Amino acid sequence: MIFFIIWLALLTYAIFFAPGQGNSNDPVLSEVFVGNWAAIDPLVLTVFNSLGIFPLVFLTLLLRNDNKRWPAWPFSLVSFAAGAFALLPYFAFGNRPPERTIRTPKFLLRLLRSKTWLIFLIVITIANLITLQNGISLDSYMTTFNESHLVSVMTVDWFVLWGLSVYATYQFYPEARMKGLAFIPIAGPPLVLLINANRLDV
Numbered sequence: 647m648i649f650f651i652i653w654l655a656l657l658t659y660a661i662f663f664a665p666g667q668g669n670s671n672d673p674v675l676s677e678v679f680v681g682n683w684a685a686i687d688p689l690v691l692t693v694f695n696s697l698g699i700f701p702l703v704f705l706t707l708l709l710r711n712d713n714k715r716w717p718a719w720p721f722s723l724v725s726f727a728a729g730a731f732a733l734l735p736y737f738a739f740g741n742r743p744p745e746r747t748i749r750t751p752k753f754l755l756r757l758l759r760s761k762t763w764l765i766f767l768i769v770i771t772i773a774n775l776i777t778l779q780n781g782i783s784l785d786s787y788m789t790t791f792n793e794s795h796l797v798s799v800m801t802v803d804w805f806v807l808w809g810l811s812v813y814a815t816y817q818f819y820p821e822a823r824m825k826g827l828a829f830i831p832i833a834g835p836p837l838v839l840l841i842n843a844n845r846l847d848v
Contacts (some may be wrong), residue, residue, distance in 0.1 A: 647738070647810050648738075649737040650735075651736035653730075653731070654807045656803070659802060660802075664798040665731050665766070665791070665793075666796070666798050667794065670765075670794050671820060672755070672794050674790060674794040674796050675794070675795075680692070687780060687790050688777050688778050688779075689779040689786070689787045690787060690799075691777050692778055694800060695777070696831075696832055697729055699832055700725070700807045700811070701722065702770075703832060703835055704733060706835075707818060708814070709754065709755070711818045712748055715739075715742040715751050716739065718736060718740070721740070728808050729800070729803040729806075731803070733810055734810075737810065737814075738815055741817075753779060759843075761840060761843050764837075768837060768840070771832045771833040773831065788840050799800035801829060808831050811828065811832070812835075815828035815834070815835045817840070819842065822839075822842045822845070822846060823841060823842055823843055
C-alpha cells in the first residue's frame with residue numbers, strides 16, 4: 647500500500663504542485679530538444695542523465711528476480727521513459743512472493759548476472775559525474791528547479807528511484823554482504839551485486 651500512496655503522491659505533485667513552466671515554455675526542456683547541453687546547469691544535466699542509468703539498474707535487479715505475480719520486464723522497460731511512475735505500481739501490486747520460476751531468458755539472465763555488466767553500470771555512473779567538473783551550484787539548481795517543471799518533477803523522481811533501488815536490493819538479496827553500499831546512488835546496488843557475485847543467484 648505504501649508504494650501505491652507514494653505513486654499517487656508523485657502523480658499529484660507532478661500534475662498540480664510541481665513549480666516551473668512546462669511544455670514549450672520550459673527552459674530546460676527546450677534546450678534538451680535542440681541538444682544544447684552546454685546551456686544546461688551541470689548538476690541538472692547530471693541528474694537528467696542519471697535518470698537514463700537508473701532504469702538499467704532496475705532492469706538488472708528486477709529481471710534477475712522476475713518470478714513474482716506480475717512480469718517485471720514491462721515495468722522495467724517503461725521506466726526508461728517514465729521513471730518511478732512506471733515502477734511504483736509494480737512494487738505496489740506485482741512484487742508479491744514467488745509464484746513461478748524466473749521468466750527472464752537464460753541468455754539475458756547470464757548477462758545481467760555477469761561481472762562485466764555490473765562493472766559497466768558502475769563505470770557509466772561514474773562517467774556521468776564528469777559533467778560536474780564544470781562546477782556545482784545548489785543555488786543555480788534551485789533556481790532551475792523553480793523555473794522548470796521538468797527539473798522539479800525529475801528531481802523528486804530521482805529521489806524516489808534512489809529509495810526504490812535500495813529497497814529492491816535489501817528485498818531481493820537479504821543475505822548479501824555489505825548491503826549498506828546500496829545507499830550509494832545508482833552505483834550502489836550494482837556494487838553490492840558485484841561484491842556478492844559468487845554468492846548470489848547460484
